[in-house]
Amino acid sequence: xxxxxxxxxxxxxxxxxxxxxxxxxxxxxxxxxxxxxxxxxxxxxxxxxxxxxxxxxxxxxxxxxxxxxxxxxxxxxxxxxxxxxxxxxxxxxxxxxxxxxxxxxxxxxxxxxxxxxxxxxxxxxxxxxxxxxxxxxxxxxxxxxxxxxxxxxxxxxxxxxxxxxxxxxxxxxxxxxxxxxxxxxxxxxxxxxxxxxxxxxxxxxxxxxxxxxxxxxxxxxxxxxxxxxxxxxxxxxxxxxxxxxxxxxxxxxxxxxxxxxxxxxxxxxxxxxxxxxx
Ligand SMILES: [Zn+2]
Ligand SMILES: [Zn+2]
Numbered sequence: 699x700x701x702x703x704x705x706x707x708x709x710x711x712x713x714x715x716x717x718x719x720x721x722x723x724x725x726x727x728x729x730x731x732x733x734x735x736x737x738x739x740x741x742x743x744x745x746x747x748x749x750x751x752x753x754x755x756x757x758x759x760x761x762x763x764x765x766x767x768x769x770x771x772x773x774x775x776x777x778x779x780x781x782x783x784x785x786x787x788x789x790x791x792x793x794x795x796x797x798x799x800x801x802x803x804x805x806x807x808x809x810x811x812x813x814x815x816x817x818x819x820x821x822x823x824x825x826x827x828x829x830x831x832x833x834x835x836x837x838x839x840x841x842x843x844x845x846x847x848x849x850x851x852x853x854x855x856x857x858x859x860x861x862x863x864x865x866x867x868x869x870x871x872x873x874x875x876x877x878x879x880x881x882x883x884x885x886x887x888x889x890x891x892x893x894x895x896x897x898x899x900x901x902x903x904x905x906x907x908x909x910x911x912x913x914x915x916x917x918x919x920x921x922x923x924x925x926x927x928x929x930x931x932x933x934x935x936x937x938x939x940x941x942x943x944x945x946x947x948x949x950x951x952x953x954x955x956x957x958x959x960x961x962x963x964x965x966x967x968x969x970x971x972x973x974x975x976x
Contacts, residue, residue: 728754737767745883747783779806890928
């Protein structure tokens, strides 16, 4: 299991990314659905402080303290620095949960901050980026893997030549950062340069139809696709936060998207249903 996700606009959004044991946002119902997987989570990244993205935190923090599982494992919650709603929730937890058996750490983040998340063979990190959504600070997050590739000038060389170069002590390859996954939370269209060439982009499209949007704090389907296109998304655009008003029309929209023959897959995450992806 790689992704386990629930997203229904205004009600609840949370996303579990299993390779690095990360939870993005923690809307209502997260711990009920995740069950024992709550104990696997090491880090939670919150995009903003609206109720539908943080209401499940109290239960998750409590379950980690009392259910059947390793109740001594650390949990770290990262959130946009200066977000008032999250600060209020933090102070409630500080007062109501004085006897936690595990270390719970809250870390405020500015845009552009890096958090190391994986210490295996691959170097993985999460880097925050700015999003536009409401008055309080909000953030999106990129999961990044540091990889090696041949330097551009060496890519056409035959194996024999490469071996010689390497033997002579020359550095034949270079490090580069590949975005594996980008989570935008709720937002108006994300600046494509912030999620450039990501493999999977998770973007808000609360409104599948532009005319239904009253206030400019969420994106539309068309805008999300434009962002993915401009960012040259490599594999897939995952559309989240879809308003439940469209729940019986998803097939219709899927047909339209297929007709556009886009260079990446587009998936509409059905509002109100658990979504899994291997
Ligand atoms: Zn929301
Ligand atoms: Zn919101």
